[in-house]
Amino acid sequence: MIIHVSLGALKQMRWKELALRFGLGGAITAAAGIIAMKFGPVIGGLFLAFPAILPASLTLVEKHEVQKKAQKGLCGSRRGRQAAAADAAGAILGSIGLAVFGFIVWQFAPNYATWLVLGSATVVWATVAFCLWLIRRQVLLARPIKPRH
Amino acid sequence: MWADLGLRFVLGGVIVSLFSLLGDLFQPKSFSGLFSAAPSVALATLGLTFLTHDRNYTSLEGRSMLVGAIALFVYTQLVTRLLMRRPCHSLTVACWALLLWFGTAFGIWFWVLQR
Numbered sequence: 001m002i003i004h005v006s007l008g009a010l011k012q013m014r015w016k017e018l019a020l021r022f023g024l025g026g027a028i029t030a031a032a033g034i035i036a037m038k039f040g041p042v043i044g045g046l047f048l049a050f051p052a053i054l055p056a057s058l059t060l061v062e063k064h065e066v067q068k069k070a071q072k073g074l075c076g077s078r079r080g081r082q083a084a085a086a087d088a089a090g091a092i093l094g095s096i097g098l099a100v101f102g103f104i105v106w107q108f109a110p111n112y113a114t115w116l117v118l119g120s121a122t123v124v125w126a127t128v129a130f131c132l133w134l135i136r137r138q139v140l141l142a143r144p145i146k147p148r149h
Numbered sequence: 150m151w152a153d154l155g156l157r158f159v160l161g162g163v164i165v166s167l168f169s170l171l172g173d174l175f176q177p178k179s180f181s182g183l184f185s186a187a188p189s190v191a192l193a194t195l196g197l198t199f200l201t202h203d204r205n206y207t208s209l210e211g212r213s214m215l216v217g218a219i220a221l222f223v224y225t226q227l228v229t230r231l232l233m234r235r236p237c238h239s240l241t242v243a244c245w246a247l248l249l250w251f252g253t254a255f256g257i258w259f260w261v262l263q264r
Binding site: 026049118 | 150153154157158163164166172173175176177178181182184186187188189191192194195196197198199200206208209211216217218219220224225226232236237239242244250255258263
């Protein structure tokens, strides 16, 4: 489970998929703005952590795994679900980092410059998420392997 | 207003796409999944909010975002468990689980933030 860069995933990407992510991301950002205008920042702020992209991302992850297996003449539905589950497991850790991001904005926005608050909150999100991933990886590696019957 | 929404759409789309591409670049999948919960929408929205509203407004959005992130944590837990244990399509699971996100986020809003 060493982290590595995979350019093959970018080659698998279709323009339609990129356009879908752009459209969904833009739509939820605009919608969050409309909700905040209409109902105020307390309701509007909830949607800054709305999982708008996750359904599309998980679907694409599953689809790409199924396609990879299909190219070898295999059924990849179980592998696709497992890959999507792994992606969602990563999002669990990212959501904890996202909560810390929100906390930093809540506490420091009134007194510090925009770029400093958002920049440091982003760095802290990345650090927290990465550290949690490392801890999870160590816990999983330390587990004894159950023998299969 | 339309110019503001157009700017939010473009900025949000660009930042979300960038984080998504970053997620696709990395393996294993559990690591790339971190980017699925990146603060992409928040960066676009809060960046513009800082320009158009006072800082206390932005602080309130941050507090609510913390609540939304707790709901996201619960949501991703459910999605992960269902995908691991049930032969369900990921889109079906991810969309139905949104009900849990709404329930958790607005539940906390009602019991904690509104009071």
